[in-house]
Amino acid sequence: xxxxxxxxxxxxxxxxxxxxxxxLYKNMLKPRMIEEKMLILLRQGKISKWFSGIGxxxxxxxxxxxxxxxxxxxxxxxxxxxxxxxxxxxxxxxSQWQGKANGFTKGRDRSFHFGTQEFNIVGMISHLGPQLGVxxxxxxxxxxxxxxxxxxxxxxxxxxSEGDFHEALNVASVWQLPVLFCVENNGYGLSTPTxxxxxxxxxxxxxxxxGMESFILDGNNIIEVYTKMQKLAASIRKRPRPILVExxxxxxxxxxxxxxxxxxxxxxMQEWAKKDPLENFQxxxxxxxxLTEKQEVAIKEGIMxxxxxxxxxxxxxxxxxxxxxxxxxxxxxxxxFKAVEPKSKTxxxxxxxxxxxxxKQSMEKYDxxxxxxxxxxxxxxxxxxxxxxxxxxxxxxVRNTPICESAIVEAAxxxxxxxxxxxxxxxFADFVTSGFNPVVNYLAKSHYRWNQQADVVVRMPCGxxxxxxxxxxxxxxxxxxxxxxxxxxxxAFPYDAKGLxxxxxxxxxxxxxxxxxxxxxxIRQQVPTDYYTLPLGKASMLREGNDVTIIxxxxxxxxxxxxxxxxxxxxxxxxxxxxxxxxxxxxILHSVKKTGKAIILQEDSxxxxxxxxxSSLIMEHSFEHLDAPVRRVASMETPIPFINQLEEQYxxxxxxxxxxxxxxxx
Numbered sequence: 131x132x133x134x135x136x137x138x139x140x141x142x143x144x145x146x147x148x149x150x151x152x153x154l155y156k157n158m159l160k161p162r163m164i165e166e167k168m169l170i171l172l173r174q175g176k177i178s179k180w181f182s183g184i185g186x187x188x189x190x191x192x193x194x195x196x197x198x199x200x201x202x203x204x205x206x207x208x209x210x211x212x213x214x215x216x217x218x219x220x221x222x223x224x225s226q227w228q229g230k231a232n233g234f235t236k237g238r239d240r241s242f243h244f245g246t247q248e249f250n251i252v253g254m255i256s257h258l259g260p261q262l263g264v265x266x267x268x269x270x271x272x273x274x275x276x277x278x279x280x281x282x283x284x285x286x287x288x289x290x291s292e293g294d295f296h297e298a299l300n301v302a303s304v305w306q307l308p309v310l311f312c313v314e315n316n317g318y319g320l321s322t323p324t325x326x327x328x329x330x331x332x333x334x335x336x337x338x339x340x341g342m343e344s345f346i347l348d349g350n351n352i353i354e355v356y357t358k359m360q361k362l363a364a365s366i367r368k369r370p371r372p373i374l375v376e377x378x379x380x381x382x383x384x385x386x387x388x389x390x391x392x393x394x395x396x397x398x399m400q401e402w403a404k405k406d407p408l409e410n411f412q413x414x415x416x417x418x419x420x421l422t423e424k425q426e427v428a429i430k431e432g433i434m435x436x437x438x439x440x441x442x443x444x445x446x447x448x449x450x451x452x453x454x455x456x457x458x459x460x461x462x463x464x465x466x467f468k469a470v471e472p473k474s475k476t477x478x479x480x481x482x483x484x485x486x487x488x489x490k491q492s493m494e495k496y497d498x499x500x501x502x503x504x505x506x507x508x509x510x511x512x513x514x515x516x517x518x519x520x521x522x523x524x525x526x527x528v529r530n531t532p533i534c535e536s537a538i539v540e541a542a543x544x545x546x547x548x549x550x551x552x553x554x555x556x557x558f559a560d561f562v563t564s565g566f567n568p569v570v571n572y573l574a575k576s577h578y579r580w581n582q583q584a585d586v587v588v589r590m591p592c593g594x595x596x597x598x599x600x601x602x603x604x605x606x607x608x609x610x611x612x613x614x615x616x617x618x619x620x621x622a623f624p625y626d627a628k629g630l631x632x633x634x635x636x637x638x639x640x641x642x643x644x645x646x647x648x649x650x651x652x653i654r655q656q657v658p659t660d661y662y663t664l665p666l667g668k669a670s671m672l673r674e675g676n677d678v679t680i681i682x683x684x685x686x687x688x689x690x691x692x693x694x695x696x697x698x699x700x701x702x703x704x705x706x707x708x709x710x711x712x713x714x715x716x717x718i719l720h721s722v723k724k725t726g727k728a729i730i731l732q733e734d735s736x737x738x739x740x741x742x743x744x745s746s747l748i749m750e751h752s753f754e755h756l757d758a759p760v761r762r763v764a765s766m767e768t769p770i771p772f773i774n775q776l777e778e779q780y781x782x783x784x785x786x787x788x789x790x791x792x793x794x795x796x
Contacts, residue, residue, distance in 0.1 A: 495661060617641045
């Protein structure tokens with residue numbers, strides 16, 4: 131509990147009235163008292179982990195009080211003051227930390243790994259960096275909607291070493307987004323001191339490199355933090371732009387309680403203990419006759435009563451009872467597909483034209499849809515799919531991006547949080563590795579974690595047959611079919627591509643939309659001219675027969691059809707999956723039970739691919755109907771090579787016919 135102290139922090143109250151000063155004090159005191167109670171509960175085993183923000187309350191409280199309540203804040207795990215200053219009921223926080231249903235994640239995530247639209251807070255994930263790009267997306271939505279709002283996002287000095295930090299700052303600067311980047315420099319990233327984290331004198335120096343203003347504040351001086359952030363926020367609302375603020379502070383406890391602080395020199399700890407933001411400010415208020423002993427006691431008693439009352443509510447709450455149906459249902463946001471039937475008029479289109487026209491019609495349908503990607507604006511994208519879009523929709527909605535896949539996936543997520551839709555063009559599907567983390571850990575998990583949809587489509591030009599080598603020819607769908615929370619679509623025909631893309635954009639869940647580059651200009655089909663949708667998770671039966679079931683998708687569908695055309699005596703069910711997640715298992719099993727034989731063709735290399743899972747599913751559900759082992763055909767277990775003759779050898783296409791005939795002869 132607080133004791134009187136000789137003040138080491140000098141305060142300038144400027145024009146702040148007593149009421150505001152007392153409010154700053156109460157808002158700092160509350161998280162401190164909650165933390166002290168949580169440390170007791172941690173030792174009692176009533177919460178599982180704790181990341182202490184003791185000594186850093188002035189930053190959380192000062193920033194939050196400087197913001198308007200409708201403006202988003204993206205805090206970290208040491209920013210309890212953000213949550214309490216936004217007046218989240220304490221019992222909900224306590225339920226969250228105890229894994230109860232009244233928390234924000236239904237026991238699925240811990241600590242501050244959650245968001246709440248009700249209070250305009252978007253919590254972190256353990257990877258730290260992605261929230262910075264998400265803040266960019268939220269700020270972009272504010273900019274596009276002319277809301278005159280600012281978004282504040284927190285990170286620590288350790289987080290500034292991540293690529294996401296640099297990508298997010300660069301994007302915010304290029305697009306002049308209204309973001310306050312708040313860096314809490316508290317001396318240590320777990321046990322790594324700042325001199326092993328960065329070489330520049332101050333983190334604020336990095337703002338210059340990104341062409342943005344930057345400031346250094348005493349993070350323990352609540353008046354300095356509050357007044358400066360209030361001024362900066364007001365300025366950004368009038369003239370949107372990003373600003374970097376470095377708060378100098380210190381972490382008085384371990385990274386989390388189990389890690390301790392033995393690695394911190396005692397003299398350093400003692401020096402910063404004297405600069406405690408709450409003790410110093412309390413002493414100042416008493417010196418200025420703004421806070422009396424009687425007021426202090428009453429305020430503390432009131433907070434303690436609230437803590438005990440709300441703790442009891444959380445303790446009394448029943449533990450979560452596991453329910454498989456509930457868990458599975460919450461992986462995706464419910465999407466009620468409504469079929470839009472095409473009219474009779476059609477035109478012959480290539481695959482690339484169907485995708486372009488489908489994307490354009492979705493842009494016309496949804497005024498809040500934004501497309502982002504490298505070179506997609508005036509240049510029209512490397513495949514010219516968005517050619518002419520800027521003229522029709524403007525550069526606000528058709529946005530060239532820097533080369534920063536991670537930040538743009540995150541910005542797309544931020545647009546979704548702000549109620550908009552986003553389509554990101556991954557210039558080549560291979561480049562998704564540079565944005566892999568936000569795809570599989572942020573987009574995929576957000577709805578399951580805290581009921582936040584990720585209304586994002588990532589377009590993935592993929593595949594070989596174009597002599598582009600190991601970094602422009604992969605078909606990497608299996609990386610994502612493994613990840614719960616993502617939908618994976620892979621059309622083989624123009625008609626399917628246009629209708630499925632429309633549905634993917636309508637669907638509020640994250641969709642990876644694979645487009646095979648070799649099919650872009652080689653496949654033509656009659657396609658309805660108007661807007662229409664097709665259901666996700668429904669395969670297409672292209673041919674019907676009795677001898678064998680052929681299952682494929684993407685370019686593999688055309689390889690299989692070519693083989694059947696060259697072998698007219700083979701009677702086969704030819705299934706084009708179209709959707710890999712969700713998968714039309716019913717169509718597969720129905721066919722296999724009829725034919726008794728199944729062969730799965732994929733362009734990807736064999737091990738760990740989608741064919742392996744489909745084969746296993748057939749064995750599990752239709753074993754007694756099989757007349758032969760399920761056969762898988764895939765490309766070689768090597769990276770995909772560049773030169774034509776090596777690429778042809780690599781591809782599964784050249785091995786399919788032999789494998790099919792061997793299966794038929796079994």
